Amino acid sequence: MYWQKEQECLSRPELAKLQLARLRTTLKRVATNVPFYRNRFQELHLDPEKLTSLEMLGDYPFTLKQDLRDNYPYGLFAVPLRDVVRVHSSSGTTGVATVVGYSRGDIETWSDLVARVLCGAGVTSDDVIQIAFGYGLFTGGFGLHYGAERLGASVIPISAGNTKRQIQIMQDFKSTALVCTPSYALKMADVMMDMGINPNGLSLRYGLFGAEPWSEAMRREINERLGIRATDNYGLSEVMGPGVAGECEECQGLHINEDHFYVEVLNPDTLEPVLPGEVGELVLTTLTKEAFPVIRYRTRDLTRLIPEPCPCGRTLVRMSRVLGRTDDMLIIKGVNVFPTQIEAVLFAIEGTEPHYRLIVDRENNEDRLTVQVEVIESMLFDEMKKQRALVETIKKRLASELGIGVEVKLVEERSLERFNGKGARVIDNRRL
Amino acid sequence: MLVEQIAVFLENKSGRLAEITAVLAENDINIRALSVADTADFGILRLIVDKVERAKTVLKEHGFTVGKTSVIAVEVADRTGGLAHVLKCIKEAEINVEYMYAFVNKTGENAVLIFRFEKMEEAIEALRREGFTILSKEQIYAL
Numbered sequence: 262m263y264w265q266k267e268q269e270c271l272s273r274p275e276l277a278k279l280q281l282a283r284l285r286t287t288l289k290r291v292a293t294n295v296p297f298y299r300n301r302f303q304e305l306h307l308d309p310e311k312l313t314s315l316e317m318l319g320d321y322p323f324t325l326k327q328d329l330r331d332n333y334p335y336g337l338f339a340v341p342l343r344d345v346v347r348v349h350s351s352s353g354t355t356g357v358a359t360v361v362g363y364s365r366g367d368i369e370t371w372s373d374l375v376a377r378v379l380c381g382a383g384v385t386s387d388d389v390i391q392i393a394f395g396y397g398l399f400t401g402g403f404g405l406h407y408g409a410e411r412l413g414a415s416v417i418p419i420s421a422g423n424t425k426r427q428i429q430i431m432q433d434f435k436s437t438a439l440v441c442t443p444s445y446a447l448k449m450a451d452v453m454m455d456m457g458i459n460p461n462g463l464s465l466r467y468g469l470f471g472a473e474p475w476s477e478a479m480r481r482e483i484n485e486r487l488g489i490r491a492t493d494n495y496g497l498s499e500v501m502g503p504g505v506a507g508e509c510e511e512c513q514g515l516h517i518n519e520d521h522f523y524v525e526v527l528n529p530d531t532l533e534p535v536l537p538g539e540v541g542e543l544v545l546t547t548l549t550k551e552a553f554p555v556i557r558y559r560t561r562d563l564t565r566l567i568p569e570p571c572p573c574g575r576t577l578v579r580m581s582r583v584l585g586r587t588d589d590m591l592i593i594k595g596v597n598v599f600p601t602q603i604e605a606v607l608f609a610i611e612g613t614e615p616h617y618r619l620i621v622d623r624e625n626n627e628d629r630l631t632v633q634v635e636v637i638e639s640m641l642f643d644e645m646k647k648q649r650a651l652v653e654t655i656k657k658r659l660a661s662e663l664g665i666g667v668e669v670k671l672v673e674e675r676s677l678e679r680f681n682g683k684g685a686r687v688i689d690n691r692r693l
Numbered sequence: 694m695l696v697e698q699i700a701v702f703l704e705n706k707s708g709r710l711a712e713i714t715a716v717l718a719e720n721d722i723n724i725r726a727l728s729v730a731d732t733a734d735f736g737i738l739r740l741i742v743d744k745v746e747r748a749k750t751v752l753k754e755h756g757f758t759v760g761k762t763s764v765i766a767v768e769v770a771d772r773t774g775g776l777a778h779v780l781k782c783i784k785e786a787e788i789n790v791e792y793m794y795a796f797v798n799k800t801g802e803n804a805v806l807i808f809r810f811e812k813m814e815e816a817i818e819a820l821r822r823e824g825f826t827i828l829s830k831e832q833i834y835a836l
Contacts, residue, residue, distance in 0.1 A: 636702045636735075641760040643700035643739055643809065644791050645730040671735050673704045674758040 262510075264380040264412070265373060268520050269575045276576065277315060280523055283548035285312045288321070291554050294339040297332055298556060318523065318546065323532070323557045329359040329499060338362050340552045350398040351498045361400075361498055362552040368407065370549055371504055374518050375408020378507030381516065381573075382469050382492040384438050386413030389464070391431055393441035394472065395421040400502025401472055405440045408504060414438070421445075424452045431463060438467040442595055443475040443483060443491070447626040450486040460487045469494055471503060473592050474583055480512075493582050499558055500545050506580055514567045514579030521549045524578065525557070526566055529587040540565045542587050543580065561587045591687060593621060593628045596665050600686050603632060606658045610651075612639035618677045623691040631668040632659060635677055694817055694827050695763035697745045698807070702758040703729075703736040713738065713752065720751045725836060726807055728794035739794070741766075741807060743834040764809050766828040767820060771797055771804045779806060779825060786819035788812050798836050805836070 263269045271279070288309035291298040301322050302309070312318070329337060338345065345362040363371065384390065390409045394401035402420060409416045417434055419427060421441070428449060430436070439446065446468055453460055468483060468491040475493070483491045494507035495515050505522055506515035517524050526541040527534055535541035543560045547553075563586065567579040591598045600619060607617060616635035621628060634640075634655060642648045648671075656669045703709045710729075717724060725741040742748045745761070752759045769775035776795070783790065789811040797804050805828065810816040820827060 636758045638758055638760050641700060641702050641737075641758050643698065643737060643760060643762040645732070645737060646791070648735075648737060649732065671702070671704075673702060673756070675756050676704065 262380050262383065262385070263575070264377040269377065269516070269577055271520065271576055273576055276519060279520055280548060281312075281315055283520075284315065284318060284523055284546065285309055287546070287548055287550075287554050288312060288556065290339055291556060295337055295554075297328065297337055315523065318525075318557065319534075321557055323544065323559050324555050325559055326359065326499070326561075330357040333357050334360040335362070337555075338552055339554055340364055345552050347403075348398075349400045349403070349498055349502065359499060364551040366551050367501075367553075370521060371404060371501055372407040372411035374501070374504035374521060375404055376411040377518065378494045378504055379405075379408055379412050379414070379438075379469065381507050381509040381575075382438075382467055382494075383490065383510050384409075384412065384414060384467055384469070388437045388467070389415045389417065389435055390438040390440060391417045391419055391427070391434070391436035393419055393421055393427055393439065393445060400496070400498040404496065404502040404504060405469070409440075424449060425456065428453055428456060428458060431465060432458065435464040437464050438469065439465060439487075439489070440469045442473045443470040443479055444473060444595075444623070444626050444628070446470060446483050446487065446491070447479070450483070451626055463488075465489050468492070469507075471495060473595055474585070476582075495580070495583065497560060497562075500547060500555060500560070501550065505545070509571065509573040509575060511571055511573050513571065514581055516571070516573075516575050516577040516579050519577050522546065523548055524566070524580070526564065526580075529563075535565075537568045538565055540581075540584060543583075561590070563587060591619070591621060591630075591689070593630050594665050596663065598630065598663055598665070602662055603659060606662050607634065607655070610654060610658060612637075612651075616674075616677055617686065619687045621687070621689045621691055628691065629668065630663075630665065631670055633670045633672045633677060635674050636671045637674055640671075694765065694829060695813070696741065696766045696807070696828065696830055696833050698762050698764045698809075699740050699742065699745060699749055699752070700760045700762060701738040701740065701752060703731075703738050705731065705734055705736060710738065712755070713757065716751055716755050717742065717748060720747060722748045722751070725833060726794060726796045726805070728792070728807075730792065739792075741833060762809070763813065764807050765813065765816060765820070766833050767806045767808065768798075768803050768826040768828050769806060771802055775804055776806060779820070782819055782823045782825070783810070783816060786815060788816050788819065805833070 292302050292309055344364050346365050347363040349361050351359045392405050396402035406418055466489055468489045470491055471494040480491050492508040494503055496503035496505040506517040508515050523546040525544040527544055529542040540563055543562045543564050545558050546556050563584045564580045618633045620631040652669050659667045723743045727740045730737045749759050791809040793808045795804055795806045
């Protein structure tokens with residue numbers, strides 16, 4: 262099943278031609294309308310008019326998350342605000358949020374691309390789609406919503422949270438497709454058991470999951486416990502939101518909507534392209550976005566391309582599920598957590614020093630973050646009351662900074678490993 | 694009139710207390726009194742020793758986090774009502790006790806009470822007024 266068969270099954274040479282034309286247009290547009298890009302292109306003497314091959318994009322500079330923050334809120338918009346019909350924002354947990362805008366045309370494209378993902382997963386206009394992603398500044402809820410309506414399915418915009426009610430509605434409204442994070446799907450399965458509801462008695466057949474890392478093992482568990490077919494989809498607000506890539510019914514990788522996004526996979530250290538099929542950082546350039554184009558956006562997500570043709574007939578290249586992050590960002594309960602945030606909080610509390618370690622566990626399908634902090638002399642009290650007050654202070658400040666609850670555990674000085682790389686600060690016990 | 698006490702942070706894992714006492718023994722440091730305050734995750738060991746600076750140094754060398762605080766040592770006759778009498782005096786002076794522990798000295802005649810008060814100076818005054826014996830550093834270390 263295809264939503265836009267002609268585009269999804271375009272021959273590779275035709276696709277390349279289309280991409281080149283769209284890329285040149287995008288580069289010209291940002292050079293004209295966005296001072297940030299214009300200045301950088303000028304510094305490097307890059308003239309979009311002279312772009313004659315897709316490979317020449319390699320000469321262009323990358324765009325980083327920090328560039329988006331530096332231009333908060335509207336600095337990278339390529340159209341006047343009056344042409345923007347929607348604004349979304351990423352969770353600004355590291356201080357400054359990033360803001361993205363959509364023109365009317367962008368919303369049209371976005372709806373179609375999400376409809377492609379839904380259609381690819383097997384969903385049709387006969388389905389009842391329960392969207393349990395948060396509706397709001399996060400792109401997940403509205404992104405899926407517009408795509409599902411475009412497809413012509415019946416949409417239940419239930420948003421996130423209140424699991425029992427989700428299940429009640431799923432049962433009463435006879436939802437056939439569920440959209441949420443994979444861990445939330447497992448949580449639902451747990452709650453169904455508690456409620457004495459047999460998932461096989463429900464109408465649910467499809468699950469479209471994204472917004473956090475997961476694994477084949479998790480997919481199997483979801484499929485078995487909910488009696489559905491779970492598919493993966495990928496997107497990020499900086500590039501568009503959901504709809505960048507999605508799995509077809511083969512469940513062997515996610516087709517990237519290459520007619521709208523130009524994809525590169527680079528070695529994150531050398532920033533040179535990896536060999537076909539090798540793991541590297543996903544770098545995306547939008548080819549059709551009007552309000553918020555991005556050029557060579559470094560996603561920090563690690564993946565590999567699957568160059569072999571897919572039995573489904575789509576010619577769009579597939580990427581593997583996201584295998585990890587190039588930075589040390591953790592996604593806990595769907596919230597982005599950076600160790601540097603924790604460091605900053607510890608620094609700010611008088612007497613504390615940031616020798617810490619993060620331990621992430623997943624129990625009963627809920628993520629739990631424990632922060633171990635080494636006790637130094639200035640943090641040691643002879644009075645238990647004060648010692649415990651310190652733990653509470655650290656806990657509260659971390660919770661308000663991160664937006665999620667954390668456990669804090671004091672440990673003896675020098676008991677945590679010293680490290681050179683960042684990664685050693687984190688022990689992720691979640692079996693994804 | 695204040696006595697120095699050292700505090701050591703302990704994670705709740707086996708053998709930590711044994712390790713501390715071994716380190717002190719190896720360095721010929723005598724423990725006069727000790728108490729442990731604990732939670733599920735960690736504990737704070739409080740020690741009165743005969744060589745405070747030496748104890749602090751060697752424990753630090755062995756990787757322990759060590760702090761130093763002042764406490765008050767009060768000597769009372771080892772008989773019924775000894776502690777009650779002291780606490781009554783403190784209560785009347787409206788002073789809170791943060792923590793306390795006690796031991797009986799070698800002769801067995803007197804008990805030594807170690808106190809950490811919310812208001813140390815005021816407590817000393819109140820105890821003096823009531824005629825309690827407050828032990829000096831030297832007296833405690835020599836016990």
